Amino acid sequence: MPPAEPIVPPPPDRVARAAGTSARLTRATADPPWARALIIAAALIFLALFLVIPLAAVFVAAFAQGVGVYLAAVTNPEARSAIRLTLMTAAIAVPLNMVFGLAAAWAITRFDFRGKNLLTTLIDLPFAVSPVIAGMLYVLLFGAQGLLGRSLADRNIRIIFAVPGIVLATIFVTLPFVARELIPVMEASGTEEEQAAITLGATGWQTFWRVTLPKVKWGLLYGVIICNARAMGEFGAVSVVSGHIRGLTDTMPLYIEILYNDYDFAAAFAVASLLTSLALVTLLAKRFLGRRITDAPRVAAEGPGVDRRAA
Amino acid sequence: MSIEVRHIRKTFGNFVALDDVSLDLPTGELVALLGPSGSGKTSLLRIIAGLEPPDAGEVHFDREEATNRSARERKVGFVFQHYALFKHMTVFENVAFGLRVRPRATRPPPAAITAKVNELLKLVQLEWAGERYPSQLSGGQRQRIALARALAVEPRVLLLDEPFGALDAKVREELRRWLRRLHDELHITSIFVTHDQEEALELANRVVVLHNGKIEQIGTPDELYHSPATPFVYNFLGNVNLFHGRIEDGQVYIRGTSLPANGGQPDLAHANGKDAMVYVRPHLLDMNLRPIVKGAFAATVRHINAAGPKVKVELTSQWGDPVQVEIDHDRLRELQLEPGVEVYLSPRENRVFVYQI
Numbered sequence: 001m002p003p004a005e006p007i008v009p010p011p012p013d014r015v016a017r018a019a020g021t022s023a024r025l026t027r028a029t030a031d032p033p034w035a036r037a038l039i040i041a042a043a044l045i046f047l048a049l050f051l052v053i054p055l056a057a058v059f060v061a062a063f064a065q066g067v068g069v070y071l072a073a074v075t076n077p078e079a080r081s082a083i084r085l086t087l088m089t090a091a092i093a094v095p096l097n098m099v100f101g102l103a104a105a106w107a108i109t110r111f112d113f114r115g116k117n118l119l120t121t122l123i124d125l126p127f128a129v130s131p132v133i134a135g136m137l138y139v140l141l142f143g144a145q146g147l148l149g150r151s152l153a154d155r156n157i158r159i160i161f162a163v164p165g166i167v168l169a170t171i172f173v174t175l176p177f178v179a180r181e182l183i184p185v186m187e188a189s190g191t192e193e194e195q196a197a198i199t200l201g202a203t204g205w206q207t208f209w210r211v212t213l214p215k216v217k218w219g220l221l222y223g224v225i226i227c228n229a230r231a232m233g234e235f236g237a238v239s240v241v242s243g244h245i246r247g248l249t250d251t252m253p254l255y256i257e258i259l260y261n262d263y264d265f266a267a268a269f270a271v272a273s274l275l276t277s278l279a280l281v282t283l284l285a286k287r288f289l290g291r292r293i294t295d296a297p298r299v300a301a302e303g304p305g306v307d308r309r310a311a
Numbered sequence: 312m313s314i315e316v317r318h319i320r321k322t323f324g325n326f327v328a329l330d331d332v333s334l335d336l337p338t339g340e341l342v343a344l345l346g347p348s349g350s351g352k353t354s355l356l357r358i359i360a361g362l363e364p365p366d367a368g369e370v371h372f373d374r375e376e377a378t379n380r381s382a383r384e385r386k387v388g389f390v391f392q393h394y395a396l397f398k399h400m401t402v403f404e405n406v407a408f409g410l411r412v413r414p415r416a417t418r419p420p421p422a423a424i425t426a427k428v429n430e431l432l433k434l435v436q437l438e439w440a441g442e443r444y445p446s447q448l449s450g451g452q453r454q455r456i457a458l459a460r461a462l463a464v465e466p467r468v469l470l471l472d473e474p475f476g477a478l479d480a481k482v483r484e485e486l487r488r489w490l491r492r493l494h495d496e497l498h499i500t501s502i503f504v505t506h507d508q509e510e511a512l513e514l515a516n517r518v519v520v521l522h523n524g525k526i527e528q529i530g531t532p533d534e535l536y537h538s539p540a541t542p543f544v545y546n547f548l549g550n551v552n553l554f555h556g557r558i559e560d561g562q563v564y565i566r567g568t569s570l571p572a573n574g575g576q577p578d579l580a581h582a583n584g585k586d587a588m589v590y591v592r593p594h595l596l597d598m599n600l601r602p603i604v605k606g607a608f609a610a611t612v613r614h615i616n617a618a619g620p621k622v623k624v625e626l627t628s629q630w631g632d633p634v635q636v637e638i639d640h641d642r643l644r645e646l647q648l649e650p651g652v653e654v655y656l657s658p659r660e661n662r663v664f665v666y667q668i
Contacts, residue, residue: 192395195362196457198382199389200409200464210412214399 058276061269073259073267074274081247082255082271085163089238089251090231093170097227101178102220108179109186120183126175134172135240138165161243166251169237174227181223185216221289229282233275312373312467312500313338314359319368321354321524328354329365330524336502336517341494343515344504347547351524352504353472359502360470361385372467388461388499392473394453396445402456403441406431409464431459434493451482458490462497471503475510487514508548512536520544542664545590552596552634554589556663558582563589563663566630570606570658591658594621594637599655600646607657610634612650617643624648626656 031039063070073079107113108120126134140146142159152159159165193215197207213220235253242249244258252275259268316334320327329351336342344352357363359370361382369378377385397405406428410419419427432438435455437448445453454474461469474490475483491514494501505511511518512532520527520535520543528540539545546553556565560583563570570589597604610626613633617623621637628634636656638646646654 192391192393193397195382196389196391196395196397196460197408197412199360199362199385199387200412200460201383201386202408202412203383206412210408211397214397 055276058269059273061265062273064269065266069266070270070273073264073270078247078250079255079267079271082250082252083274085166085250086232086252086275088163089167089170090228092167093174093231094224094228096171097174097178098220098224100175101180101182101223101227104179105182105186105216108183110191123176123179126173131169131173131234131236132240135169135237138168138172138237138241160241161245161249163249165241166238166249169241170231170234173234173237174230177227177230178220178223181219181226182216185219189215218289222286225282225286225289229279232278232282314468314500314502315371315374316355316359317369317371319355319358319365319370321351321358321363321365327524329358332368332521332524332526334519334526334529336500338500339498340500340517341491341515342500342502343511343518344502344521345506345508345511345518345547346521347506349523350521352506352521355521356470356472356502356504359468360387360389362389386464386466388458388464388466388469390454390457390461390469390471390474392476394445394450394457394477396453396457396460398445400444401441402432402437402443402445402448403428405445405456406460406463408460427463431463434462435459449482450478451486454478454486455489458493462499467500469499469501471501473504473506475505475507483510490514512548520547522547539662542588542590545662545664550593550635552591552593554591554628554632556587556589558585558587558663563587563661565589565608568606568608570661588664589658589661590664591661593623593635595660596634596636596656596658598624598636598638598642598646599657600652602655604655604657607655610654610656612648612652612654614650615643615648626654628656 074083104119104123108116139160141148142152142165143149144153144160146160149160159168193211194207197211198204202210233253234251235257238251239254239257242251242254244250244254246255246258250258252271256268256271256275259265259271314334314336316332319329319332321329328349332351332355334355344355346352354363358365361370361377361380361384365378369376371377372385382389397408400408407424410424410427413419428441429438432441435458437452437455437459440448440452440456445456448456454477458471458474475486478486487510503514512535516531517529518532518535519529522543528535528544530540535544536548539548545551554565554570556563556570558564597607599607602609609629612624612626614625615622616625617640622640622643624636624638626634626636634656646652648654
């Protein structure tokens with residue numbers, strides 16, 4: 001078999017030395033250098049203008065009045081309460097959606113049942129519905145004037161304008177992420193390995209933990225990370241159900257908006273920079289995992305001629 | 312372990328995969344389930360393994376009903392066409408899997424597991440590959456690991472679903488011979504599915520030919536090749552020429568030309584006036600330049616392919632049907648054939664199937 005054509009054109013001296021045909025082929029399929037430079041520059045400039053500069057601006061604004069103001073802004077009781085609420089909401093919503101996502105992906109890829117198509121469509125619903133409407137749904141259900149509002153009030157259970165509402169709205173908005181990430185992974189991996197495990201004497205539980213979960217774990221983690229990013233950053237749905245009680249029902253995004261509306265820019269950007277850092281950490285984790293997924297041993301190497309020995 | 316299959320029926324929607332199939336396989340045999348795709352052979356294998364429930368019928372292992380036992384409880388070794396190795400585990404862990412998932416009471420101690428796995432890796436001649444991942448091995452090596460993994464749990468029966476189907480021709484042949492030797496060594500009852508008649512005839516000591524969800528014939532490779540029970544079996548096992556004829560006075564006539572009925576023929580006397588199909592293998596047709604043999608018929612040479620141990624000649628019979636003949640290279644030189652030449656063909660041996668109407 002001839003060696004594969006290099007994707008990156010080899011340096012000129014090697015092109016000159018390479019055999020005629022392959023060198024000509026390489027040149028014929030590669031873009032001219034000026035086109036490459038132009039395309040790369042366009043992408044980088046765009047990225048800088050719309051992403052890097054605004055992102056940097058957040059941090060610049062956060063520290064505009066000095067480190068002291070920054071620290072005070074992120075450590076005052078209201079800010080700490082907002083940070084705690086955001087982390088708690090994510091800590092509840094993400095595991096729940098992980099379990100739901102696994103179950104849904106399992107059901108959709110492994111079983112045939114009535115309503116499967118409906119389930120597949122419904123999983124995407126939170127993507128299609130505006131987050132504000134998602135919040136409104138919960139107000140309609142659990143609010144004082146809502147369907148269940150009266151009986152909840154009788155039992156002294158508060159959902160709307162309280163933490164449970166925030167958690168519920170977050171779960172709703174982040175519901176599709178894990179399932180969406182897992183379904184294609186599980187579809188592609190098939191069921192033969194599971195069947196093999198069962199014929200080897202593994203129980204269903206052993207098969208799940210030892211075969212299925214390791215097979216889909218990178219997909220699952222990827223879904224969880226995206227789910228977490230959204231859970232921490234969600235604004236619209238949470239804003240509707242929160243009631244904006246300072247120090248009680250303000251998540252980080254809501255708190256930032258309040259500070260901003262109060263013209264407390266330094267504090268607003270300080271908290272914003274914290275939220276941004278969380279997002280950046282999440283993205284870095286995702287990037288790291290993405291590399292793990294592609295780096296998984298995939299290179300086929302021939303063993304030392306054992307097929308011949310077998311003859 | 313002996314396996315008995317009784318009146319198995321399996322349908323997928325409107326498609327009947329297996330239609331009242333019964334089969335009795337004694338201990339220690341190497342059995343081929345042979346048939347074209349859609350013949351039900353893989354379904355039968357999966358039903359025996361317990362990976363698929365039959366719609367009706369029973370599976371018995373050693374005279375014990377096993378139909379309702381799960382695949383886990385049946386203790387069969389199953390080898391998949393595409394290996395189904397655990398990609399995230401090393402070769403060593405793949406082979407050890409069946410031992411590691413045992414309940415604590417029956418699980419061997421770690422040292423025993425290591426010893427057993429190494430012994431199996433040696434058996435499949437891959438002892439150097441323990442720390443590799445399946446993706447780092449070639450197809451043939453992967454399939455041998457799959458086999459070692461299946462053997463680790465000391466199954467009472469080994470079931471192989473097109474084990475060589477995904478491999479290229481050369482590796483396939485090597486692995487085939489290797490499996491034959493392995494079976495001679497281990498004497499474990501083994502059933503493999505294949506659509507390759509050559510593979511079935513070479514490897515198995517008993518072949519089950521399946522067609523449209525029914526068993527066409529069960530027999531040794533020899534029996535199957537030399538006395539096929541049905542036109543399908545004759546057709547499926549090797550190249551064949553087909554002539555449509557009629558039975559009159561205990562003779563087969565093809566549009567007026569009588570073919571001599573010979574060896575091992577059904578009694579044709581009672582079949583007078585019926586339509587018949589005459590099958591002749593390409594190497595059992597004699598070729599002459601003159602009609603010196605009684606029952607010879609004329610044919611015109613169309614194409615000659617001399618690349619191979621035998622010369623393959625394609626002709627058109629006097630009735631316009633295509634005919635294939637295989638002759639020796641010496642005979643080709645004697646006859647000095649070339650396209651367009653008219654020759655006379657006479658079957659040295661043929662097989663007549665009477666239409667059952």
